[in-house]
Amino acid sequence: MTNRERFQAVFNFELPDDRLPAIEWASWWWDRTIMEWQKQGLPSDLGFHDVAPYFGLDQHYQFWFAHRSADCPQPKSFGGAIAEDEDEYEALLPYLYPESSGDGAAAGMQGLKAGHDAGEYPIWFSMDGGFWFPRTILGIENHLYSFYDQPELYHRILDDLADFQLRQLEKIYSVLTPDFMTFGEDMSYNNGPMISEDSFDEFLLPYYQKVVPFIKEHGTKVIIDSDGDISKMIPWLKRAGIEGVLPLERKAGVDVNALREIHPDFLFIGAFDKMTMRESVDAMRGEFERLLPAMRTGGFVPSVDHQTPPDCPMERYKIYVEMLKEYGRKAVKLGKIQ
């Protein structure tokens, strides 16, 4: 079974022949983790995409669409605004929605098409979502006020965003069909959603309803990337045509087994409590045991529930990868007996 076929099986709620995919879904490794591991013997000349195969993980390739040009003004401070109102948004437009974005992603995908077609790796892409993107424009706090203070501006930004994304998507689908995609959102936190269902329906739902059908028509699975506890939002997301979520942060209280009971038709990626990687090998094994019931069901790719932290020693990470495969095989075996 090829690497890509394993993914396709899981995404179709089937179990692969041998084991579940073994990936670090966040392909942009935490730089501090890499720096720590380099002190522990990780070759310093490994490229961005060389780290996964070095540890024996399955390869996958992620593409991003740039939503701002390289010379776009930056916020004055972390989380600050680059446009606070409609006039400032107008002034910012020359720096937003660069048409070259999709061309770059399409060219990158072209270079990987042969391997993708041969099943060597899945390809996926990420786009800024309807919660995240306005936040990068309006600033973290001002963005939250904007649901009340500037609803017209919010709608306008999402209309522009959807139009831009649909234009870029045409470009990549002329090359190949990525296996899955994520909308980067981060719209939940430790205690659940950042916004109400009413706000979701008023602002985000029309945006998703514009973009998601186009992606699904091509056969790409649509997944939301949101840290925190996304559980309560899943029914809202389903209404928007979304098919899955990641990374299911355990520390925020997300229980993938409970979610699988409630949502047998929803895809999950992540859910492995990264905090156990700081503790011990036994803690990691206990975490895999916890995840096993959901792993047996299909539709779930277990992976670190954000990024591997810098205080996980490299030798322990190697053990983690072995365990990920061990439990991936066990899940398939047990699931097929079921």
Added chain:
Amino acid sequence: MSEGILLEISENLQRGKAKVVKELIPQALEAGIDPETILNDGLLAGMNVIGAKFKEGTAYVPEVLVAARAMNQGAAMLKPYLEEAGVTSIGRACIGTVQGDLHDIGKNLVKMMLEGKGIEVIDLGTDVAPETFIQTAIEQDCQLICLSALLTTTMGVMADVVKKAEEAGIRDKVKIMIGGAPVDEAFCELIGADKYTPDAASCADAAKAFLTGNA
């Protein structure tokens, strides 16, 4: 009459209608309602409702923000009257996101909720060094130090603050409260802090309990 207008203030605050709240406050003063009653039974009562809803998951971050903004604008109008009447806050807290961490929305929510309980808050911002918390607590006579962290790599700084408070000899004079995504009750106990709370409204409840001797 007075109950009606106070209820109106509370309800408009809950809907984030700062403009209406600011129109109602002079009316309440003209009706002879004393400023402290307007503060407690109008503004803070409304904020308490939002806080409770936030805690139970029926109000969300934008609703808290707009309500808190209405509260702050209303409280600013009342401030000169309250000062004249000699009304003081129930206590003082210094708050900040710990060194190395730039996240501040959680910290800002806690600040608003604390103010909603009648607590004076000194906001030290983000990326705050342990020494700054201690120095501020001493100089400003704070009874509470509230620490926020969102990263696993910065939560350790909270332990440094507890240690510095001990070294400065103020550990028995301040309560140290912690919150944020990576921390929990066990971590609170491990580092010797006084209280972990899972959300901003619970933090404000616990802070008030500390300050009023009901903890």
